[in-house]
Amino acid sequence: MQYHRLNELVELLLPAWKKQSDLNLLQFLQLLADEAGYHGDLNQLSDDTLIYHLKMRDADKTATIPGLQKDYEEDFKTAILRARGIIK
Numbered sequence: 584m585q586y587h588r589l590n591e592l593v594e595l596l597l598p599a600w601k602k603q604s605d606l607n608l609l610q611f612l613q614l615l616a617d618e619a620g621y622h623g624d625l626n627q628l629s630d631d632t633l634i635y636h637l638k639m640r641d642a643d644k645t646a647t648i649p650g651l652q653k654d655y656e657e658d659f660k661t662a663i664l665r666a667r668g669i670i671k
Contacts, residue, residue, distance in 0.1 A: 588634070591634060592633060592637075595633075595634060595637035595638065596637060599611075599615075599637055599640065609625070612625060612633075613625060615633060615636055615637070615640075616628050618636065618640070619632055
């Protein structure tokens with residue numbers, strides 16, 4: 584794991600874990616995995632899954648996933664024209 588991703592994960596994890604301080608770290612990670620819909624072994628859970636789940640955990644269910652908003656187009660026609668390089 585790269586250092587900036589580790590720092591981001593710790594910054595997101597700490598406040599969320601403080602809200603449920605009765606759980607140990609592994610219990611809390613399992614809770615996050617369950618909330619994210621992950622059903623595999625905990626040691627295979629990716630840091631990206633944790634980061635995105637922690638970012639979106641308290642967000643509105645219709646909110647855009649971070650990183651995708653820059654590519655969002657309201658109008659389908661504009662999106663197609665932009666994808667084909669006709670407009671910038």
